[in-house]
Amino acid sequence: MTSLLEMRGVTVRFGGVVALSGVDLDVDLGSITSIIGPNGAGKTTLLGVASGMVQATAGTVAFAGRDVSAAPAHARGAAGMVRTFQNLEVFSNMTVLENVMTGCHRHVDYGVVDCLVRTGRFRREERRCRAHALRRLDFVGLADKAGSPASDLPYGLQRRMEIARAIAADPALLLLDEPAAGLNTRETQALGELITAIRESQGVTIVLVEHDMDLVMRISDAVMVLKEGRNLAMGPPEAVQKDPEVIKAYLGEDED
Amino acid sequence: MSPSRRNLLGLGAWTLLMALAPFLLTNDYYVSTLIIGFFNAIIVVGLNLLIGYAGQISLGHGAFYGLGAYVSGILAATYGLPVEAAGLIAIVLTGLIAWGIGIPTLKLSGHYLAMATLGFGVIVSIVFNEAVAFTGGPSGLTGIPRLALFGTTVESDLSYYYVTGAALTLVMALSLNLIQSRLGRALRALHTSERAAEAVGVDIARYKLFVFVLSAVFAALAGVLYAHYLGFAAPSSFGFKFSVTLLVMVVLGGMASVWGAVAGALFLTALPEFLRAFEDIETLVFGGILILGMMFLPSGLAGGASRIAKAVAVRLRRD
Numbered sequence: 001m002t003s004l005l006e007m008r009g010v011t012v013r014f015g016g017v018v019a020l021s022g023v024d025l026d027v028d029l030g031s032i033t034s035i036i037g038p039n040g041a042g043k044t045t046l047l048g049v050a051s052g053m054v055q056a057t058a059g060t061v062a063f064a065g066r067d068v069s070a071a072p073a074h075a076r077g078a079a080g081m082v083r084t085f086q087n088l089e090v091f092s093n094m095t096v097l098e099n100v101m102t103g104c105h106r107h108v109d110y111g112v113v114d115c116l117v118r119t120g121r122f123r124r125e126e127r128r129c130r131a132h133a134l135r136r137l138d139f140v141g142l143a144d145k146a147g148s149p150a151s152d153l154p155y156g157l158q159r160r161m162e163i164a165r166a167i168a169a170d171p172a173l174l175l176l177d178e179p180a181a182g183l184n185t186r187e188t189q190a191l192g193e194l195i196t197a198i199r200e201s202q203g204v205t206i207v208l209v210e211h212d213m214d215l216v217m218r219i220s221d222a223v224m225v226l227k228e229g230r231n232l233a234m235g236p237p238e239a240v241q242k243d244p245e246v247i248k249a250y251l252g253e254d255e256d
Numbered sequence: 257m258s259p260s261r262r263n264l265l266g267l268g269a270w271t272l273l274m275a276l277a278p279f280l281l282t283n284d285y286y287v288s289t290l291i292i293g294f295f296n297a298i299i300v301v302g303l304n305l306l307i308g309y310a311g312q313i314s315l316g317h318g319a320f321y322g323l324g325a326y327v328s329g330i331l332a333a334t335y336g337l338p339v340e341a342a343g344l345i346a347i348v349l350t351g352l353i354a355w356g357i358g359i360p361t362l363k364l365s366g367h368y369l370a371m372a373t374l375g376f377g378v379i380v381s382i383v384f385n386e387a388v389a390f391t392g393g394p395s396g397l398t399g400i401p402r403l404a405l406f407g408t409t410v411e412s413d414l415s416y417y418y419v420t421g422a423a424l425t426l427v428m429a430l431s432l433n434l435i436q437s438r439l440g441r442a443l444r445a446l447h448t449s450e451r452a453a454e455a456v457g458v459d460i461a462r463y464k465l466f467v468f469v470l471s472a473v474f475a476a477l478a479g480v481l482y483a484h485y486l487g488f489a490a491p492s493s494f495g496f497k498f499s500v501t502l503l504v505m506v507v508l509g510g511m512a513s514v515w516g517a518v519a520g521a522l523f524l525t526a527l528p529e530f531l532r533a534f535e536d537i538e539t540l541v542f543g544g545i546l547i548l549g550m551m552f553l554p555s556g557l558a559g560g561a562s563r564i565a566k567a568v569a570v571r572l573r574r575d
Contacts, residue, residue, distance in 0.1 A: 053451060078457035089452035091445050093512065102441040106457035112466070115437035116430045118260075122437070129438070169456050 003062075004029045004173055004205045005081075010049050010059030012042070012229075019045045020229045023059070027173070027207055027222075032199055034208040034216045034237075037226035038249060043209045044086060046226065047175050050207070051083045052076045064172060078106045082166045083175035086209075090150050090158050097146040099161055100133040103168030133168050139201075140164040140194060156187050160194070167198055173205045174198065180212045188212055192219050217241065225249070263432040266515065267425065274421045278414055287413050291485060293525035294420040295321075295478040298427050300505045300521040301514055302474030305431055307503070308511035309440065310467045311447030312362065313370045315499050316377030320472040322384060322494025323350045324479025329400040329489050330390055339404045343480040347473055354472030355465065362464045377499050384491035396490030403484035420481055424518070427474055431514050434470075443467055444512075508549050510556025519557040 005027040012020040020042045027033045035043045048054030050061060052073035060069045063081050071079070082103075091099045108129045114122040137143045140160045145153060153161060159179060166174055176195070180188045192215050198204050210216050216223060216237070223240040225232040233243045240246055278287050299321055306312050328346035331337040337345075361372040384391050391397055403410045403419065410416050434440050445453040446460045453460055483489050501524065509520020527545065531538045553560040 051455065053454070072459075073451075073454040074457055074459045077455050078459075082457075083455045085452065085455075089449040089455075091448045091452065093444050093448055094441070098441060098444075102445045102453075102458075103456050105438060105442060108438045110438065112439065115439055116433055118433050126437070165452075165456065 002029050003027060004064060005050060005207065006060075006062040007046070007050060008060045008062075010046065010061070011057045012045055012049060012054060013057045018229055020049070020056075023226065023229070023231055025050075025224060025234075027205060030199070030203065030205055031221040032195065032206045032208060032219055033222045033224065034210055034220040035224050035226060036210065036213070036216055037232070040228075041226040042229040043226055044177055045229075047083065047177050047207070047209050051081060051175055053083075077169070080106070080169070080172040081175065082169045082171035082173070084162045084166050084177055084179060086177040086181060088155075088158050088162060090153075090162065092149075092151040094150055095146070096142060096148050096150050096153065096161055097130070097133055097137065099150050100137055100164045100168045101129050103136070103165035104129045104132055106169050133164075136164045136168045137161075139167070139197075156183055159183065159191075163194065163198075167202065167204065170202070171204055173207065175207045175209075177209050178211060179208070180210055180215055188215055191215070195219055259436050263429075263436070267429055267432070270428070270518075271425055274425065275418075278417060284413060287417050289526055289529055290522070291413065291417050291420050292482075293522040294417075294424045295482050295485075296502070296505060296525050297518045297521035298424050298478040298481075299475045299502055300509065300517040301424075301427050301431050302471035303502055304506050304509070304511070304514065304517040305434070305443070306467050306471040307506050308513065308517075309435060309447060310443040310464060312464055312468065313366070314373040314468070314471070315370050315496070315503065316373035316375075316380070317471065317475050317502050318494045318496065318499035319377040319380035320350050320354060320475035321479040321482070321498070322380060322489070322491070323353060324476030325483035325489045325494065326384060326391055326397065326479075327476075328480040329397050329483040332484070333397065333400045334390070339401055339484055340406075343403075343484070346480050347476045350476035350479075351469050351473045354469045358465045358468040362461065362468060374496065374499075377496055381491055381495045384494065391489075391491070394491060396488055397483075398488055400483050400487045400489065402487065403481065416485055420485075423477060423481060427477070428514055428518065435514070439463070439466070504546065508546065508553075508556055510558030510560075513556070513558035515561075516556050516558025519561075523557065 003026045007023065007025040010020055010023045023046060035046060037043055045054055049056045052071060060067060062068065063076065063079065068076055091102060108125050110122050110125050134143060134146060137146055140163055142157060142160055142164060145157065150161060163179065180191055183191060195206060196219050199206055208216065220237050222235065223237050224234045225240060225246050227249045232249060233240050233246050277290065281287060299317060303314065303317050306314055324346050327349055328342045331342035331345060332339050357376055361369060364372055385394050410419050442453065442458045442463050445458060446463060450460050505520040505524050506517060508524060510516025527542065531541050534541050
């Protein structure tokens with residue numbers, strides 16, 4: 001299998017604190033790969049390095065076979081690596097539909113002049129973008145909320161809207177940072193189905209950083225365990241669950 | 257109703273109102289007040305794109321206004337260029353200056369960006385004052401010819417009113433189109449979350465620079481119209497105080513609203529004329545109105561108007 005995302009020897013230091021040291025990660029094309037680990041293990045930091053929002057002290061990131069270590073965050077987004085955020089980052093000054101239309105940014109194709117004078121190309125592309133965004137909203141079950149101000153949505157639905165915004169970009173790789181945070185059991189269940197559906201229907205490769213073990217073990221093809229900024233284990237969920245090192249890391253530290 | 261349909265209707269109503277206004281006014285002086293109001297509105301619509309939509313700040317837009325006025329004025333008055341050419345060069349040059357200033361300063365945000373643009377405004381003001389050979393110094397640049405378009409001089413105040421009104425309407429239409437587009441969404445997105453905007457591929461540095469240059473170009477256009485209307489330009493008209501006035505127009509009119517920007521600019525241009533009657537306490541009353549405005553219309557004139565419209569709609573539906 002080929003890797004869509006390849007991270008090698010990623011090290012991140014914040015001042016004197018070492019957040020990650022020499023972490024490797026391979027994400028197979030078409031897989032759902034989860035990153036788990038105790039609090040402070042560096043999961044979100046690793047996602048930040050992948051998406052270009054955290055500067056790595058050392059190490060490389062390759063996306064779709066190209067070294068993107070030096071590429072800024074927006075260039076990686078434009079190349080089809082799109083992420084969501086642990087703490088919601090909703091565009092509160094827009095409607096739900098506009099939020100998702102913003103997600104289409106990378107494939108809406110017209111220039112400044114087209115939009116200033118509303119050329120035919122502008123109208124065509126805007127129509128396509130709107131229809132595309134509505135389809136994505138429908139996919140996450142928010143079609144009836146299209147016209148509402150995004151900030152009016154309850155928390156759980158804002159999470160869904162963020163996912164709709166991310167998949168509106170037609171990403172090749174979707175990085176989800178704790179999408180189940182703050183969701184109840186039923187919502188988490190539905191989220192698991194949604195994530196699987198995104199992979200099945202759109203062929204999107206997914207990286208999931210998540211605390212909810214049920215969710216992770218149910219939907220992942222591969223699980224990577226981080227501990228104190230280092231690789232601890234990597235493999236299929238069943239194998240990782242039985243790994244004595246992993247059990248020690250979880251039971252030894254969290255179970256008090 | 258779709259946003260573009262609503263914009264078109266709004267612009268139609270605005271054009272009609274603008275065209276009829278001079279016939280409803282009893283005094284020619286009011287026409288000239290409106291012309292000045294239109295200059296301000298052109299700047300404020302652009303500044304609102306920068307502040308209200310993209311969430312950046314500028315305390316130096318008076319300087320772009322001044323650059324438009326001075327460059328065009330000097331080229332036409334001192335070097336005898338045709339007014340159309342002088343104006344065009346002034347607008348392009350101001351845009352280029354904004355581009356040059358924007359690259360380093362837009363890396364800053366919040367208070368730091370405010371300070372940087374403030375500093376730029378002060379520097380330009382000093383140049384207007386000190387480069388006496390070109391600008392005429394503190395006493396101003398005189399003898400700027402009247403605006404001419406395609407060889408016809410825009411002589412009367414009424415015709416100047418329509419030319420300026422058309423320019424403002426164009427600026428409004430372009431801005432409304434911009435907001436409901438990929439670019440407008442990118443600007444609004446980076447206002448609330450730069451990270452989330454980047455995540456979906458928005459090059460935030462480029463979009464900030466774009467809207468900064470666009471707002472400077474609008475200010476320069478207003479400056480050109482100003483210079484060739486009054487025939488005169490003095491540094492005091494483009495200083496820090498005016499930059500702050502522009503900011504007040506944006507806020508009082510209503511953030512993130514093209515209509516609010518126009519309302520704020522016209523209201524605050526006309527207000528001092530009506531406050532003349534208060535003589536000594538004019539400034540006091542002016543300040544009081546601003547405070548009351550912000551207390552009772554926190555989202556500006558535009559927000560207040562839409563709240564009233566909604567309340568009326570609810571009442572009508574109930575009956």
